Amino acid sequence: MGNPRVVLARRTLGSLRSEKTIVLALVIQLFIAGFSSFLVVGLVSLYDPGTANGDALTVSVGVTGNASSDVAATIADDDSRSVVPYPSQAAASAAFQRGDVQALVHATRQPGGRILAAATAPEGSFRTTLVVTELKGALSTLERERRADLDHRLERTPVDLPPDERSNPYFSFTYTVLLPLLAFLPAFISGSVMADSMAEELERDTLSLLRVAPLSLPEIVDGKAIALVGLAPAQVALWLLLLWLNGTHIANPLALLALVAGVAAVLVATGAALALRVGARREAQLLYSFVALAVFGVASLLPQSPQNLIARLAVDSPTTLTWGLLGVALTVAAASYTGLRWLAGGAET
Template sequence: MSGESPPVEPSAAASGSEDSTDRSLLSDARLTIAKRDLSSLSREKTIVLALLIQLFVAAFSSFLVVGLTSLYSPGSVSAGEVVVGVAGEHDDALVQAANDQDGLRAITYPSADEAREAYQDGNVHAVVIAGDSGERIDVTVIAPQESIETTLIVDQVRTLLERVERNERIVRAEHLDRSPVPVPDEVDASPYYGFTYTVLVPLLLFLPPFISGSVAVDSLTEEIERGTLELLRVAPLSLVDIVDGKALAMTLIAPLQALLWIGLLGFNGIAVANVGQLLVVVTALTTLVVTLGLSLGVLTARRRQAQLLYSVLVIFGFGALTFAPEHPATTVAKLAVDSPTTATTVHVVAYAAAAVVVFALARGLVARTDPEGL
């Protein structure tokens, strides 16, 4: 007859399993907070409107680029030939420059009065009179006011005068006592190409991080002001766990948006290269601004104060990057056109490293913060 078995004590393995289960529950709770914050975005009308605007810009980029480029560079829009009446002692320099300019035709008149008369009769769109003023060329321009074509005409005339200035600098360089700065070679680049990769692509990729940071500020400070932060801590979750969940949600949404915008740009015929590195830049910048926003939320515990500080610091921080060897917008443009340099790669790595370091420091700050004092 066998005796009764002695009671079995919990083994170390069982204890480890329970600890693992607890950590799993905590991890799931973080994800739950992230999902909760993402679902709440649909109720933020301002955020939804901003996302819809970006979606519209990316989806119809091939059409919008033409209209936006007309503001960025009016001379890029083909709207017929601009005829300019030229007169004065240096009319030959104006005619020579006009012959090298697309969309502009120069007509020479014997005198300034005849050129003005041609303008009054509507035979030319504008008049350029070039005379001597000491050792300089004095140029008088007559152009229409409050006309639909005014912007285009003025832009063409401005380009004409820039060409004349360039030609005169080259011709007169030999007669100067000091050597002037070498005039750079002209670059025959499409304004649509330049606008797309230096303005449109950076705009679409930088807006999601800034929006995520602003939403992160609101998300945490509203929990504090409404008292729902205490309910989350009953889960049980530490303040670090709560902040981690919110940071996860706001950091993931930006690169997903960026990937969507890049896909829509490609659908519109605007190819974007080095997508992986671009997503690294977007994720790193998002981590930096989201970490900044959540840290300010913990330090101030007030929505208005945190949002004001967040806006000021982001603006000044982004502006300070102008003094960096390569601005983030330049990095994005170089990656998008597949012409990265060594400095570009270094900047991508630096952004990623900075994001990791700043996030680690912020978690340490949150861990030392007393939740009861918020």
């Protein structure tokens, strides 16, 4: 009860709550997550509107040229494409102009057996991406078939393609981008708030009031840090819960939260140390942003970057190295925190 650190930690949390900044922090994280998800959903739907809307659009392709039969066969191969043959390029072009077809392919067979496909897609329309994706799919199929036909002329045979099973296009994004973002953002914000909090106490000279109370500087740092380091995994736990409710399976949640707490400890220690050394908020905050960037930059040079660690743990593909690096991260966290306490102890005398 009487532990001054707990009292101080409670006060730090209390001020976050009373200023409603914690609500703002959560809103910001939600906004960033929503924004990046929107981006991906938007982009994926550009390539493949069927995944976003449920009803696939059909791209009709006007086909001309002496190899049009080969091309037409592969284009018609898929339900999402239809073929309209035209006798001449001029007729096809006119049809394209009118909007009767969304794409043109003029296919000609070359002497060496090669097929030349001159494709035309609509410019600056929001269907362009879809049209090109469909053309690419059809022509790739044609390429595979032609390769099989010309097998006798090849030294090595192409590897057979694995079956084409419909998979969630956002799967990889969720684990490798969205989740790391949601995991590291709270840690980064915690460090930033720590720097603010220390700089503010120094600038307003309220730190001396705390120190008049029977509290040493390391204890003051402890009190604030307990609150802020603890807050990061708490927020991430909330995001994990939301993702889980949304049907996203998250493996190794405890290891994930431990990693987040470790990263938060490193960043909070950095923020506090900079604020103590620099004193002024503007400089401390700027320096903190740069140092945090550098820390992430260096860490991403590791054999498994922090982002990758989160992804591997959450998707349940950790290797021995993953666990080893988690251990390293926690050790570094403990070391930086000890370093901070030593710095605070030194600053006191």
